[in-house]
Amino acid sequence: MASAAGSLAIDLDAKRGVRLREGAVVASLFTCALISILTSAGIVIVLFWEAAGFFKSVSLWEFLFGTRWTPLLEPRSYGVLPLVCGTxxxxxxxxxxxxxxGLACAIYMSQYASDRTRRIVKPVLEVLAGIPTVVYGYFALTYVTPLLQQVYPDTLVYNAASAGIVVGIMILPMIASFCDDALRAVPESLRLGALALGATRFEVTVQVLIPAALSGIIASFVLAISRCIGETMAVAVAAGGTPNLTLNPAESIQTMTGYIVQVSMGDTPHGTLGYYTIFAVGALLFLMTLGTNLIADRVLHRFRETYE
Amino acid sequence: MVTVKVTETTSAAAVTQPSPSASPPILAAQDLTIRYGEKPAVVSVNVAIPENRITAIIGPSGCGKSTLLRAFNRMNDYIPEARIDGGVTYRGRDLYAENVDPVEVRRRIGMVFQKPNPFPKSIAKNISWGPAINGFRGDERLLVEEALKKAVLWDEVKDRLNESANALSGGQQQRLCIARALAMEPDVILMDEPCSALDPVSTARIEDLMYELKHLYTIVIVTHNMQQAARVSDFTAFLDAGRLVEFGETEQVFTTPKDKRTEDYVAGRFG
Incomplete structure (x- = not known):
């Protein structure tokens, strides 16, 4: 019996080959992760380094609170407010x-649409999200603006309204899709419980499901706002290139991203103060989108209703 | 042996109950068949639920008892592939007639679910929400208090009515869900395994509560727990594979079942 037990002894020893292979896999995956983190960190560092150079010549106060933005023309002025306002x-x-x-769309998809309708509508929305943003820009310029000019003849060729409308169309699928997910994540038992109390589907949606999914819904709004702030091509094409401290959407404006495009594409010589402005604007843009993303993250975790 | 034990627990609940014919049926299924796609879940069921009594629906898992219960307030409407043949009447009216609004049906025939499902609102709002959307214009505080007292939850929560219902224990949440249903002043309360997610102490409290409530309401309870059916109900329906095998006074069903399958089931020999 003893010898039989010996011959059947189970081999539990670690195998050298297996261990090496596992180690190599972990190391290469870690490197990939590290590269993406280092790249992001590098971009942020360069951004703030170059921006710091800009702030040696222009005070932070003038930059943040100045109301004229004419860094490339005399008399030069470096107040970023018109760009922020345009954005x-x-x-x-x-x-x-x-x-x-977007919210109405999500309510329809999650509560009213039949499975068949949903199978058609959702992919169509996702296609909308896949259209290159420059296409939206020309759509705004050649279709939305003429339409606006018919309604309100004083609308300029380049105007904030058309840019806002197409950016809105652009982020609609994102809001619809996120809100749809948030509404669907509310437990079915809650919906049935409300229906069993003699509530109509609309009452259930507005008074039970939306409050229960509120964290996801608000987070989707904030993320969408973040996306708007960072959106570049559509606004560069449609909104114009005139930094303008105005609240009139029929006027031509320039957004922060639009300005960066203008300078990057244009003939502003490297190393000049005008060139460094784009880093200052970029850093501010980064802080704004970072801020909204952090808010979205906080909202998602802080106000999440927990269900078993 | 088992049958004897069940008899003892039954006698307390069933001691003063009249026969089914004494009270007119409030809900009745006529030749009711419900299919999910091709698969029948309930087959040709005829059953009459007596008013102001507790009727238990028992049977093995998947026998169609929850499906039958949901047919009584049209909650099967929300299962897309469910198809219904035959009829259900409530006080003589066909619940599945063309012009019947399921919303109106559910105002009168309330439901308590297997898992407590309070809304993510305050305790008071959980109670007042149903009546509010249905046009209640009276004193909300009184409404909340009355419903919570009926559900024997008032003393435990009266000092924190504005706190979230999610902070309550499972048993308290389930009593809140019962209170929520009661606040609608329904005619009938359907309970779908209301204690299956609860501990024995909470279960006992819910059972006591049902006993209190049956003087005011008709209760239909689905349960997989035969002792519970024996303890609380006046009448018992036994379902097997979607068919109604036996229906009668609980004491009779548990002590002298007419059908061999019922006998085997209540004796714990299958299911």
Whole structure:
């Protein structure tokens, strides 16, 4: 018996080959992860380094609170507010279009649409998200603006409204899709419980499901806003290139991203103060999108209703 | 042996109950067949639920008892592939007639689910929400208090009515869900295994509560727990493979079942 037990002894020893292979896999995966982190960190460092160079010549105060942005023309002035205002105008326009429509779309898809309708609508929305943004820009310029000019003849060829509208169309699929997911994540038992109390589907949706999914819904809004702030091509094409401290959406404006495109594409010589402005604007843009993303993250975790 | 034990627990609940014919049926299924796709879940069931009594629906898992229960307030409407043949009447009215609004049906025939499902709102709002959307214009505080007292939850929560219902224990949440259903002043309360997610102490409290409530409401309870059916119900329906095998006074079903399958099931020989 003892010898039989010996011959059947189970080999539990670690195999050298297996261990080496596993080690190599872990090392290469770690390297890939490290590269993406280092790249991001590098970009941020360069951004702030170059921006710091800009702030040696221009005070932070003048940059943040100045109301004229003419870094490339005499008399030069470095107040970023017109660009921030232009960006926010586009963001506001996009939100007015996309938030109600996107939420309504999500409610329809998650609560009312039959499975068949949903199978058609959702991919169509995703196609909308896949259209290159420059196409939206020309759509704004050649289709939306003429339409706006018919309604309101004083609309300029380049204007904030058309840019806001197309950016709104652009972020609509994102809001619809995220809100749809958030509404679907609410436990079915909650929905049935409300229906069993004699609530209509609309009452259930508005009064039970939306409050229960609120964290996801708000997070989707904030992420969409972040996307609007960073959106470049559509606004560069449609909104114009005139830094303009205005709240009138019919006027031509310039957004922060639009300005960066203009300088990057243009003939501003490297090393000049005008050239360094794009890093200052870029750093501010980065901080704004980072801020909104952090808010979205906080909202998602802080207000999440927990279900078993 | 088992049958004897069940008899003892039954006698307390069933001691003063009249025969089924004494009270007119409030809900009745006529030749009711429900299919999910091609698969029948309930087959040709005829059953009459007596008013102001507790009727238990028992049977092995997957026998169609929950499906039958949901047919009584049209909750099967939300299962896309469910198809219904035959009829269900509530006080003589066909619940599946063309012009019947399922929302109106559910205002009168409430439901308590297997897992407590309070809304992510305050305790008070959980109670007042149903009546509010249905046009309640009275004193909300009184409504909340009455419903919570009926569900024997008032003393435990009266000082924290504005706190989230999610902070309550499982048993308290389930009593809140019962209170929520009661606040609608329904005619009938359907309970789908209301204690299956609860500990024995909470279960006992819910059972006591059902006993209190049956003077005011008709209760239909689905349970996989035969002792529970024997303890709380006046009438018992035994379902097997979607068919109604036996229906009668609980004491009779548990002590002198007419069908061999019922006998085997209540004796714990299958299911």
């Amino acid at each position: 926010l105008l586009v963001v506001a326009g996009a939100c007015v279009i996309a938030i109600p429509t």
